[in-house]
Amino acid sequence: MTLDSGTQPAPRPHLVVPTPEQLAARRLRRRTRLLRPGYWLPFVLLVVVLGLAWEVGARRMPYLFAPLGDIASVLTEDPGYFLSNTLVTLSEALVGLGIGFVAAFALAVVVSEVAVVRRAVMPVAVVLSVTPLVAIAPLLVVALGFGMGPKVVLTALVCFFPILINVATGLRAVPSPVLQVYRTVAASRLEVLRHLRVPASLPYVFASLRIVFPLSMIGAVVAELSAAGSADGLGSVIQVASSQNRLATVWAAIFVLAALGSLLFWLVTLAERRVLHWHES
Amino acid sequence: MHGVRRLYEQADLSELVALDDIDLTIEPGTFVSIIGPSGCGKSTLLRLISGQESADAGRITVCGLTPKEAAEAKAFGFVPQSPALLPWLSVLGNVTLPHRVNRRGGNRDRDRPDLEAMLREVGLGESLHKLPAELSGGMKQRTAIVRAFGLRPDVLLLDEPFGALDEFTREALQEQLLELWEQTRATVVFVTHSISEAVRLSDKVVVMAPRPGRITDVIDIDLPRPRHQELLTSPEFHAYELALRGSLRDAFSHGEVVS
Numbered sequence: 001m002t003l004d005s006g007t008q009p010a011p012r013p014h015l016v017v018p019t020p021e022q023l024a025a026r027r028l029r030r031r032t033r034l035l036r037p038g039y040w041l042p043f044v045l046l047v048v049v050l051g052l053a054w055e056v057g058a059r060r061m062p063y064l065f066a067p068l069g070d071i072a073s074v075l076t077e078d079p080g081y082f083l084s085n086t087l088v089t090l091s092e093a094l095v096g097l098g099i100g101f102v103a104a105f106a107l108a109v110v111v112s113e114v115a116v117v118r119r120a121v122m123p124v125a126v127v128l129s130v131t132p133l134v135a136i137a138p139l140l141v142v143a144l145g146f147g148m149g150p151k152v153v154l155t156a157l158v159c160f161f162p163i164l165i166n167v168a169t170g171l172r173a174v175p176s177p178v179l180q181v182y183r184t185v186a187a188s189r190l191e192v193l194r195h196l197r198v199p200a201s202l203p204y205v206f207a208s209l210r211i212v213f214p215l216s217m218i219g220a221v222v223a224e225l226s227a228a229g230s231a232d233g234l235g236s237v238i239q240v241a242s243s244q245n246r247l248a249t250v251w252a253a254i255f256v257l258a259a260l261g262s263l264l265f266w267l268v269t270l271a272e273r274r275v276l277h278w279h280e281s
Numbered sequence: 282m283h284g285v286r287r288l289y290e291q292a293d294l295s296e297l298v299a300l301d302d303i304d305l306t307i308e309p310g311t312f313v314s315i316i317g318p319s320g321c322g323k324s325t326l327l328r329l330i331s332g333q334e335s336a337d338a339g340r341i342t343v344c345g346l347t348p349k350e351a352a353e354a355k356a357f358g359f360v361p362q363s364p365a366l367l368p369w370l371s372v373l374g375n376v377t378l379p380h381r382v383n384r385r386g387g388n389r390d391r392d393r394p395d396l397e398a399m400l401r402e403v404g405l406g407e408s409l410h411k412l413p414a415e416l417s418g419g420m421k422q423r424t425a426i427v428r429a430f431g432l433r434p435d436v437l438l439l440d441e442p443f444g445a446l447d448e449f450t451r452e453a454l455q456e457q458l459l460e461l462w463e464q465t466r467a468t469v470v471f472v473t474h475s476i477s478e479a480v481r482l483s484d485k486v487v488v489m490a491p492r493p494g495r496i497t498d499v500i501d502i503d504l505p506r507p508r509h510q511e512l513l514t515s516p517e518f519h520a521y522e523l524a525l526r527g528s529l530r531d532a533f534s535h536g537e538v539v540s
Contacts, residue, residue: 175363175365177361177362177363177365178365178366178367180328180333180359180361180365181359181360181361181365181379181425181428181429182379182382183331183333183352184331184332184333184352184357184358184359184438185352185355185357185358185379185382185383185386185432186352186353186355186383186386187379187382187383188382188383191382191383195367195378195381195382196367199367199369202369278368278369278412278414279368279369
């Protein structure tokens with residue numbers, strides 16, 4: 001055999017091994033990266049500029065903007081109010097997203113396995129995924145009432161098609177040489193699905209989640225806006241407050257939504273990094 | 282296989298004869314290379330043998346079974362040109378997965394070899410738990426070869442497995458392939474573009490010509506084994522290379538005349 005048999009690690013003259021002190025210094029540098037001005041200064045500058053512009057806007061257009069101070073005091077005066085409404089919107093969004101995900105994934109498996117179904121479903125799915133489905137919110141409210149129902153249904157619907165399209169593509173993303181290797185050992189369709197197709201689809205699953213988490217918030221909020229006054233949720237807060245001209249409350253709710261959306265996006269990215277450590281991106 | 286013929290429907294609805302009148306008997310335990318210009322149906326032939334496609338005429342038997350039955354019984358190991366590893370599994374995971382699918386087909390009497398030892402033997406001992414992305418091209422292809430050999434197949438099919446590798450890696454891998462093969466003595470069908478590769482590895486070289494894909498010559502390589510690096514410079518080796526080169530030229534000019 002031409003190469004080492006593994007009993008003794010081969011010497012590796014091409015690797016420069018740093019001393020413990022050097023290693024510690026490097027680790028410290030990597031960890032304190034965030035503290036260096038070159039890292040955070042551009043972002044902070046932009047936020048300051050935007051804040052100043054906002055204050056100018058609040059003076060010039062008092063019916064559109066509220067001063068940041070007012071918004072902050074609304075938030076601090078009654079955090080419980082915002083928290084409970086946030087939880088309502090969040091649970092609508094997540095339940096809808098969960099239902100949409102399970103249904104879309106199941107259909108994607110059928111679509112990827114059965115060509116006839118694929119030819120029927122995929123064109124329709126593409127059309128519906130570019131249709132602004134949130135527009136049917138008022139109809140759903142009429143049909144399903146003012147409770148959780150229409151919000152969850154709308155969110156599920158809005159999330160369904162992007163997930164379906166992405167996952168159906170991902171399940172078919174197994175390179176043909178790989179399929180050939182496993183077909184020559186007569187792997188069953190279920191085994192191919194489980195060991196090859198589903199793992200290969202994971203990058204596509206996460207791509208769709210990045211799209212769909214923000215969409216789920218949009219779905220929930222639009223449904224609330226269409227059924228305001230009788231239910232909870234940040235959309236209802238916005239609807240009620242804007243009809244009473246309480247601009248600071250409207251903006252406070254929007255800021256909370258922005259923070260919530262960012263948090264969800266960050267969580268998806270974090271999960272993606274853990275699950276897809278093998279993927280090059 | 283006897284009188285095998287395979288047609289492909291083309292874009293203009295005419296039929297392309299990918300393979301015509303292929304008659305070939307491969308003795309169990311021999312190493313057979315298939316060589317020929319692009320488009321002569323070498324890869325199609327492998328797909329027919331392994332039951333991925335069916336012949337339009339003629340009959341193929343593998344150890345007395347149809348190709349499909351042989352695949353069900355896990356008689357085949359396949360190494361494609363690209364390593365075709367699963368990027369989310371470690372080297373060891375990639376090598377063991379074929380054992381975990383189609384368990385019914387796994388012959389009980391054929392005990393599962395020590396895959397870790399096999400990987401160590403080809404120099405992947407330190408990479409057992411690495412992901413394919415962390416490996417070089419040669420290491421990936423070694424993993425793919427162990428994945429196929431690890432099945433202890435009756436028939437090993439290799440489709441230009443070293444085509445994408447540099448010359449040095451290629452020769453090192455040929456050596457390892459021969460060593461693994463000496464241990465198992467499976468029947469090997471090896472598709473290649475390289476004349477010296479075919480001569481070095483094979484007991485028998487099958488020369489094919491395109492349009493329609495057919496066998497034009499079969500050359501027996503009667504060189505002693507084991508065949509090490511030194512053999513590559515011997516006069517006998519060169520004589521075989523020349524003979525094969527001449528046979529390939531004939532095959533190619535045949536194709537020109539027909540088309």
